[in-house]
Amino acid sequence: MATVLETHGLTKSFGGVLAVDDVSVAIAPGEIVGIVGANGAGKTTFVNLVTGYLKPDRGRIIYLGRDITAHPPREVTGLGVARSFQIPQIYASLTVLENVLIALAAREGQSLRAWAPLSTRVREAEGLILLEPFGLTEHAARPVSELPQGGLKLLDIALASALMPRLLLLDEPTSGVSSAEKFGVMDTLVSILQARGVTVIFVEHDMDVVTNYAGRVLAFSEGKILADGAPGVVLADPAVRKAVLGWA
Amino acid sequence: MQTASFRTSAKCLLALLALAGVVGGAMGLAGPPWAEAQAKPAELKIGIVSFLSGPATVFGVPSKNAAEWLIEKYNREGGIGGVKIRPVYADEAGGAEKQVAEFRRLVLDEKVDLVIGYISSADCLAVAPVAEELRKLTVLFDCGTNRIFEDSKYKYVFRTKAHQVLDSVAAAKYVLSVKPNVKTIAGINQDYAWGRDSWESFRRAMLKLKPDVQVVAELWPKLLAGEYSAEISRLLVAKPDVIHSSFWNGDIIGLVKQGAPRGLFSQSLVVLTAGEHMLQDVGKDMPEGVVIGARGDHWFLHNANDPLHKEFVDGYRARYGRYPIYPSYHMYQAVAGVKAAYEKAMKAAGGAWPSLDQAIKAFEGIEYRVPPGRTMTIRGDHNGIEPAIMGLTKHDPKYPFAILDRMMVFPAAEVNPPLGVKSNDWIDSWKK
């Protein structure tokens, strides 16, 4: 079976501490994979390695059959991999809509155009549609700095999804989002992504979110994959519960 | 969103222009700049530009002092044909562009009748075309570049001093008279036009006068470098018979301070073509036996009993606590030249106040008296020629600084190229 993403023996250490230790995993198209693990288990490092922000000490990363090990983020993104961040990475001095328009122009490969306007009617319409599922449409014209923390988080995800990736990595997508909004947003997001056939990997602390939306769960502990399987199975594993939640 | 800001921008421009309009209006609507008054004016307003800030203040202030002193003296004596002189002082600092703007301000806003000024060659070269454009009599008093009148012709621009070639040629001749058996020479000059031109003329003159002379080192530290340890080592290694330097300001003092203890001045005969201006600053630290040039015959002890010279030196000293240095003399030559030209023109016009054209005509080829009691000649090319003085430093208990010994005066004709001949061509044409 063809995979979207494979890692082989992926290893990364910081000052002698192994953050990711010999991780090998294969992810099939359309899968929605949740990654769980305690703080410092290596989840974010894994995402950083896959998207090229960090260079692995050892191991390989294969995306759609192509070796992307140590390719910089820009190239990895260009191949159809997008991500969101634990701390939202957005353009704080611009408006919500402008943030999305920039993402759209980037996806179209028009970022370096210097004469045509960024804001065209077509792009604006598309941008507003994109913001819809995140409940950000009404804030479109507001400067990002006026958004609440949860809004920033959602915008961060919106920016990633605006790139129309084939593989989307979400780093704690619901942290900071109010529990009232959480499930609503995830429902719409996941259904859209599924409809587009996007493969999703998300790091998450909220076990209810993982149970509800992940088709498969990777449990990280001390840089290694402790368990890999259906959410019901993995999250019921006492070893996982101990390592991830701190209690069995 | 963005277009809106571009639109509002226009409003601002409007507001701004309105402001500019008000400011401009308040400054007074100027008439055409070339309008001329023929009736005898209430006063002759002269813009005087020299460095009042920055490193070249060492020249700027002594020249301003000279202008102040001399204009007051003239005004006490009745001005120029009864018209008092009113000076407007301006700072030369800020670069060529600033000087062009400042020149326009002086002419169009302050409405000066003429401008005397400019120590920096770049400023002279920049201002001269503007003087032509605005048809304003402009007297360059101190800048040394030979490019100005050799490369262009000007109607309204004069220079009441000789150009740089004089120092270099006089230095070469003097060196050969005190050290006839010179074999090797070296140069340490600031890496810019003045340094380059000075060295080029000196080297040419030396090679022409004594073809077997060898150049053993040509050093180009940058202007205002201040620190010359490596250059001094190089000169100590090369051991040339003669070292030429056209350094000025802090640089020349740095060279003396660092070179003297290391024996540079006792090892070689050092020629400082602009050295006269710093003798009072360096005081007793100045080594003896160094060749000093004065960029002309400007030395307060030369012809000291001439009444004109004595009056200047004593008056200047009493007022400013120092002896005049060569930029002071240059300023004297400029102010005195203007007075002489206007008086000559008035005489020619039967006592009527001259038009600008008449004044310019009078200026061409004029001869007048200046310290140290000699005749100053402005030739047809609008450039002055001067004699040159060279001497060796020597300490004298009467003065707290070194004075010149074994002084030689080179007549103007010996150290200035003939009218219409370019400096380097002139040197190359020497027979020997």
Place this chain on the structure above:
Amino acid sequence: MRGGKALPLVAAAVFGAAPLVLPGWVTFLLTLAVAKSVMVLAIALLLRGGLVSFGHGMFFAAGAYTVGMAMKWGGMREAVVLTFLGVLAAAAAAALLGLLIARYRGIFFAMLNMAISMVVYAVLLKLYWVTGGTDGIGIRTPTILGVMPERESLRLVMYYFTLVMTLPAFYAVHRFWTSPLGFALRAVRDNEVRVEYMGTSVARVIYAAYVLSGALGGLAGILTGFSVGHIVPDLAYWTTSGEFVFVAVLGGPASIPGPLVGSIAFEFLKSYAYKYAAFTWQMTLGVTMLAIILFMPGGLWTIYEGLARQGRQWRLSWKRTG
């Protein structure tokens, strides 16, 4: 909102009429200010991308010296051709240096520009038989589209020439700011990581902006050279660049007219400061800049915008009550 389209026209009319009512030396200062505003625009362009260049004077010098040399050694006199040539040369210089400099941000970007501009300065001094060294090069009066301006109308003609050459620069920058690249540059300032994670190369964005900014700097140098009539290596000295940075901050880098406002204000202030405050002029600049950075990050332009906003509110409340 209210007759927005008419306003640029009115502004053009006012700028067009200005020299007819202003005294000659004021027109000259205005010419200089307009010419240099393009340089300030170039600095402001980078500032909006979070980059500050303490060496942009080198492009100013590149443009000016290209014109100077083409005149001195190539015997060219046509202003339009010379301008084109100069801008091209400055852009080429920026394109070359950009390869090295676009890798850097912040301090390195600022100081590398400074250091390289000092090399340019040194070279201009050094090659004195070509460049005239510190004596500089005289820029003779050019012909404009083949016509040699008369001495009496020269200043007027140079003013209008400068104005006409400046317009496309401002328009181009306006287009730039609304374009994807312009936004990408602001995005770089906000968050480089996200820019790269959008598949856009930060280095290329900066490179493009740098080349544009270099070309603008060149244009400013050319126009200044024409109006001053003499160019010297000091144009490339880092303190010249610093002055432009000051003006950009003063006018406010975030608006299109800011540089023009700043430049005009600065040029007029400067011409008086030398006379009345020779020893405290730099200090005044420093204190002003500190005040702007700490209390008014938008520059002078914010004052206008604030007033405009207040004006609208007054009008609104007046309408409501009346």
Place this chain on the structure above:
Amino acid sequence: MTVAVVILLDGVLYAAVLFLVAAGLTLVYGVMRILNIAHGSLYALGAYAGTSLVLVYLKTGGPAPLMYLALLAGAVVAGAIAGPLVERLLLRPIYGREEVVQLLVTYSLFLILEDVMKLLWGVDPYYVAKPYAFLGTVTIAGVRYAWYQLLLIAVALATGVLVSLAIRGTRLGRMIVAVTADREISATLGINVGRVYTLAFTAGAILAGLGGALVAPLISVAPGISVEAIVLAFAVVVIGGLGSLEGAALGALIVGITRAAAVQLFPEIELATVYLIMVAVLLFRPRGLFGEWETRRI
């Protein structure tokens, strides 16, 4: 042979001067991540203060050797006054702001200090040659050198060693290292970050002042020396790697020796040597010889 010795000696001499100017700049950057454009002005301030104090002292007619103390005291006092003042008033409000803003603030400071010095000392150059000439000369490889020059080498060496010892060996030094590594964590560990910054900046200012004061007897102190000093110091520091003291020392040596060689062998290129080396180094090592890239945490 003579030429080789002279190049080496002149190179080290010049390197000593460069190092004294650059050390403070790199120290302040290393701790505070602020590049102080006004560093050259602090250098000039030290030069003025040192020179004035020596001139005053020489007028009193006290024993000549003590003039060196006056020279140093002038620099230290100038740095110790200007340092905390600048840090508290100007830099404190801008910690954590963009680098560009910090640069602009130190540039403003540069502009202000230029005029402050003009107001205090005027525009006439100051000279004091005595400290240079007083120690006499020594002949090395047939070339006479002033002992003062050799003294400069010793002082530069001592400064480098003392500063790095102070950073490694004292409690304050360790606090500085901690703050350099991570400001937030240091704060939570109970280190008074504000005080460390004040001290580090003051140390930088004193170093700059010392550089100025020690060079002053060789040159004439006049407006304009600060403008040159900052570009030179920056070039040296960039070659070595911003923030690294060893880097500054190595950068100074490379520049010094190359320049001395240029003066002896190809005087035409002397003016551009520093910058050429800098550009060459950066082409191959974009962060300088001892510099490191920083990765932002995301």
